[in-house]
Amino acid sequence: MLQIEDLQVKLGDTEILKHIDLEINPGETHVLFGPNGSGKTSLLMTIMGYPQYRVTGGKIVFKGEEITNMPVNERAQLGIGLSYQRPPTIHGVKMKQMVQICAKGEVDAETLAEKVNFSEFMERDINAGFSGGEIKRSELLQLMAQDPDLLLFDEPESGVDLENISLIGNTIGKLLQRDFKLNAGKTQKERRNERTKMGLIITHTGFILDYVTADKGQLLYDGMLTCTSNPREIFKCISEVGYGECIRCAI
Amino acid sequence: MRDLDEKALQAKEKKAAIGPDIDLDSYRSEPVPHDYLEDIGALSEADKKQMILAGVDAKEMERSGSFVQKDTSVLHARSKQEGLEVIPIKEALKQYDWIEDYYWKLVAVDTDKYTARVQLDLHNGYVIRALPGSKVFYPVQACLYLEKEGLGQNIHNIVIAEEGSELHIITGCATAAHLRRGLHVGISEFYVKKDAKLSFTMIHHWAEEMMVRARSVGMVEEGGLLLNNYISMKPVKSVQMYPTTHLVGKGAVARYYSLLVGSPGAEMDIGGRIVLKEADTRAEIVSRAITNGGNIIARGDMVGEVPGVKAHLECRGLILNKGTIHAIPELEGKVDGVEMSHEAAVGKIAQEEIFYLMSRGMSEDEATATIVRGFLSVDIPGLPPQLKAEIDRAVEHSDKDMM
Secondary structure: OEEEEEEEEEEOOEEEEEEEEEEEOOOOEEEEEOOOOOOHHHHHHHHHOOOOEEEEEEEEEEOOEEOOOOOHHHHHHHOEEEEOOOOOOEEEEEHHHHHHHHHOOOOOHHHHHHHOOOHHHOOOEEOOOOOHHHHHHHHHHHHHHHOOOEEEEEOOOOOOOHHHHHHHHHHHHHHOOOOOOOOOOOOHHHHHHOOOOEEEEEOOOOHHHHOOOOOEEEEEEOOEEEEEEOHHHHHHHHHHHOHHHHHHHHO | OHHHHHHHHHOOOOOOOOOOOOOHHHOEOOOOOOOOOOOHHHOOHHHHHHHHHOOOOOOOOOOOEEEEEEOOEEEEEEEOOOOEEEEEHHHHHHHOOHHHHOOOOOOOOOOOHHHHHHHHOOOEOEEEEEOOOOEOOOOEEEEEEEOOOOEEEEEEEEEEEOOOOEEEEEEEEEEOOOOOEEEEEEEEEEEEOOOOEEEEEEEEEOOOEEEEEEEEEEEEOOOOEEEEEEEEOOOOOEEEEOOEEEEOOOOOEEEEEEEEEEOOOOEEEEOOEEEEOOOOOEEEEEEEEEEOOOEEEEEEEEEEOOOOOEEEEEEEEEEOOOOEEEEEEEEEEOOOOOEEEEEEEEEOOOHHHHHHHHOOOOOHHHHHHHHHHHHHOOOOOOOOHHHHHHHHHHHHHHHHHHO
């Protein structure tokens, strides 16, 4: 379980997250909406542990352990993984090596790569010259290898062409144990009840909702979580009346 | 010969154009005799261990020939393949007239006091030659080894890739584990004839108080290729070199790659100059420099003398922890119709790259080491796998010290 209590965060001198309370139970996936600059990415980076996002109040607890001041790598080892929107390029480090790093070596990188149609990129430097969609597939491949328990997705569908959107959506569904398949052993209800993976997905377009089911939608506005509801309802509301309406709920 | 001596005598006090001046008289020069070995497997285990760090394998696995010089004496010189000659230069000067056509023909004997010293007091060096049309499949290995404390080693090497031949050489320059202070002065002349291909990979594995001055010039004829790789990852007091290649035939190509690590106290002034003198010639210089306390000057100079040439220079530096990197890329186009470019960047490791790897579970140190190793991993096209393996090994070995 991820518990965020009264979290306050500054970036430089600017307060960017204000008194955030959020709880994600094992098996739950939440979708995070919000206008540009509302603090969505900051929230993900703070959960991942980027030190420039300075926690000035409140705490983050993951799997019963307080991680508010834990270094990034220890959070990763504890089971938190992030799919970046714009990850850096690392010259001279091959994609294949990165997959092994994520999996701590115990992985068949080639077989994993096939699943996201990424085999031909395995000898390329990480993210070097990748298109928007290639970056997303690379990030998903890394998360597949890492196999974290809490998966944070920063706009996984941005820059992805229509051809790849279903591949990306369905892969996220699988990572979050939200794919549906016929399984002689277990009923769909049993599979749902046995879900353990937690997800927090930032989306702008809502496309991802066509592929991944979610339990809750959260709306972040000006650093505050102002609305928790059914994700489709929030999305429809934003689509029809815009974020401008959010200010009335934020007061 | 007398002519050369006269010129050398005149340049005996002539300081080099760049690099700190060295008091040559403070290094001994008298011969240090060592017995010739029929089999280099008979080298002492301690020597073998040091040489292997510079890419020279006494087992001669996947090598087509070997040359080993310790201090002033040649221990071994042998070709294992037809069409390949490996001869100590002093022997070549005594026995073969043709050597006159190559000896001091590219490097001017009166360049400075270092060239003069090598002419006036030559210890030895190698002549490696691939005969016309012969493809030397495995690399030839050469080792210039320094054991005698305080010795100044004077070396002259000549490499000739005759028409249509292919030749790969790895030269390891190393010192005995106990050696601290020494001087290595090396002259190298490279002749790549029509349609020949030469790759020359040099790994320096020196000691903390070593001074090194190298003077090397190459020439590539029509359709020829010279690939020049330089790797220096270990402590050294001062190295200065500025190898130059003249592309004198249509379509000739030269590519330089250098990987440099500057340890605390090191002064490294490493350049590369390629002069494009004929149509369709191409040149590339790629340099990667890392310092964790040393001062590195990375120079690159391309001169385009005729239209239709292409040249690119890339120089990247990473300052890990103290030290300086001074990148000096120069392009000189002398006519219109040349296509020359350079990119240079000096900086530190980007924090976001470190965090990216940390968010995949690596510690900060592991992440840094991975990025540094990536920075030094340059794809060198046309390099045989054995030599690529040696370069990879030198890089692997270096990051243990660097961190």
